[in-house]
Amino acid sequence: MSYSGGHSASVLCVDVHQASCQVVSGGEDGRLCLWAPEGQLLTSYTQDDSECTSAVFSHNNPHIVYAAFGEEVHMLDLNRSKDPVFVFKSNQDEVNQLVLDSKDKFLAAGDDSGEVKVYGLQDRKVFKSLRHKHTNICSTVSFRPGRPWELLSGGLDCRLVHWDFSKPKCLHQFNTQQLFATPGESPHMINPPFVHHIATSPSGAIVACALENGQLPILDASNKKMEPKYALFAHRLGVSQVQFANEDILISAGNDSTVVKWDLSKAELFDPGCHQASGDLQNIASSAEEEKYISITSLCQLKTLQRSCKINWMAIYSTDTALKLFIADQTTDISVITL
Secondary structure, three states, X not given: OEEOOOOOOOEEEEEEOOOOOOEEEEEOOOEEEEEOOOOOEEEEEEOOOOOEEEEEEOOOOOOEEEEEEOOEEXXXXXXXXXXXXXXXXXXXXXXXXXXXXXXXXXXXXXXXXXXXXXXXOOOXXXXXXXXXXXXXOEEEEEEOOOOOOEEEEEEOOOEEEEEEOOOOEEEEEEXXXXXXXXXXXXXXXXXXXXXXXXXXXXXXXXXXXXXXXXXXXXXXXXXXXXXXXXXXXXXXXXXXXXXXXXOOEEEEXXXXXXXXXXXXXXXXXXXXXXXXXXXXXXXXXXXXXXXXXXXXXXXXXXXXXXXXXXXXXXXXXXXXXXXXXXXXEOOOOEEEEEO
16 A cells, blocks of 8 residues: 655655554655545645654654754644644754654754754753754754653764753763674675664663664663664664564664564573574674674564655554554555564
């Protein structure tokens, strides 16, 4: 199934509202589209001479959407008016990702300058500016579930930064060049581990990162201080997206046009005394640590789907009986896959 007829250029972002199952998408054509669950185009909004790089639904109101157009963030009521309800104009460079906290109190926007603006949605003003930690583009932001003042950001400086945005201050940071070695003669050894996307499990206990070198680092976030646990290796090129369907099921997608479904609970089955991986991955392990991560990869990898082109964004609609994946890629359509 696909949603078509809304965009005239590549779809860059997609989100799905968990209550209404409506879908919103943004594209290179500067168009924001709202779709019915069955795939009909309900309405659209266009910002000339700009791309729509990120779009998210309000958790509480399926008619309210926040969308990034260049340096601006538009708050839209797609049921009422073609004009924005409000425009946030404090970001100094192009916004790459928007994210809402669980209570719709704060909106975070990471941009090309390396800054994260945290907007308070009650007064529609900048609550805090997070700066001086990223030395390059801030590509991704994520609020930390269960810890209302904490936020994660990642960028093309190979940094993952853990913030207390109420103060604001950096609680901890990781250099992804130092987290995990890339095995042996892997074809993506030479690619820097830029952080393209961050996902946090519903409880906040696990953090997954999508890196340009094809790695998926998994961090234990069950305590105040996050700790690296292991890395997964399944993508031949950069990983563009990671999304949790529930506490254990993780979906990753990448520039290799591949979607991978993971069950992270199976990492606990790793036995240091057994060679649990097979094939090419096992052959390129050059240390006990690499062998461990390759074995965990084999244990956790449930399913691999090959797509026709690289994936820009994805969103998950999850119920007790269904798991649907909405994929935005280099085409003008949104693909829908049942996993």
